[in-house]
Amino acid sequence: MGNTCAWPVLRTTDLDEALDLAERLLAVATWYEPSWCHLDAWAHSESELRQLTDAFPGAGVTSYGADGALLPANVAVGIETVVEARETLATGMAITRCHILWHNLKWPPVPELGLDEEYKYAELEVACHSHDIHCEKWAPEHTVFIHARPGHDERAAWLAAQVDARVVGPSEHGW
Structure with missing residues (x-):
C-alpha cells in the first residue's frame, strides 16, 4: 500500500500544449499500457x-x-x-472539471540519482481547469502532474527535464 506524490510540471491555458507534454512524458516511460488510461469527471x-x-x-x-x-x-x-484522450478530455472539460490519468506505466531508472525503475507509483495526469489532482477548485489553467514515489522529488525534476519542462510548484499527496 501507499500513495503517490504528484508534482506539477506545466500549467497552461492551452490544452494541446498540456497533452503534447503528456505524450512526450509517456515516451520517456520505459513501458506503459495505453489502455490503462481513463477520464474522471465530477458531476455536481x-x-x-x-x-x-x-x-x-x-x-x-x-x-x-x-x-x-x-x-x-x-x-x-x-x-x-x-x-482519444485529446477528444475525450476536450468533451469532458466543456461540461465540468475533469482529469485524464495514465497508470500502469514505468518510470525509467536514474542511476546517477540512485533511483531504480519505478512501477508502483508511476502515473501521469492532466487536470483540466485545475491546479490540484482532484480538480476540486476551478482554475484558468490545465496542469500536468508527474506521479511518483513520495520523496522522489529528484525523479520528478529529472523526468520533467527530459522533455524540456520543470517542476512548477510544490508536490501534493496523491492516491
Missing part, C-alpha cells in the same frame, strides 16, 4: 451528469452523495490512445 448537478452520460454512453457512474443522494457523482471513461 443533474444537468452535468446528464451531459456527461450523454457524451460518454457506457461510462461508469459512481455516486458519492450522502444518505443515498445521487450527487456528486463520478463519471469514468476508459481511453486507449492519446488521440
Whole structure:
C-alpha cells in the first residue's frame, strides 16, 4: 500500500500544449499500457451528469452523495490512445472539471540519482481547469502532474527535464 506524490510540471491555458507534454512524458516511460488510461469527471448537478452520460454512453457512474443522494457523482471513461484522450478530455472539460490519468506505466531508472525503475507509483495526469489532482477548485489553467514515489522529488525534476519542462510548484499527496 501507499500513495503517490504528484508534482506539477506545466500549467497552461492551452490544452494541446498540456497533452503534447503528456505524450512526450509517456515516451520517456520505459513501458506503459495505453489502455490503462481513463477520464474522471465530477458531476455536481443533474444537468452535468446528464451531459456527461450523454457524451460518454457506457461510462461508469459512481455516486458519492450522502444518505443515498445521487450527487456528486463520478463519471469514468476508459481511453486507449492519446488521440482519444485529446477528444475525450476536450468533451469532458466543456461540461465540468475533469482529469485524464495514465497508470500502469514505468518510470525509467536514474542511476546517477540512485533511483531504480519505478512501477508502483508511476502515473501521469492532466487536470483540466485545475491546479490540484482532484480538480476540486476551478482554475484558468490545465496542469500536468508527474506521479511518483513520495520523496522522489529528484525523479520528478529529472523526468520533467527530459522533455524540456520543470517542476512548477510544490508536490501534493496523491492516491
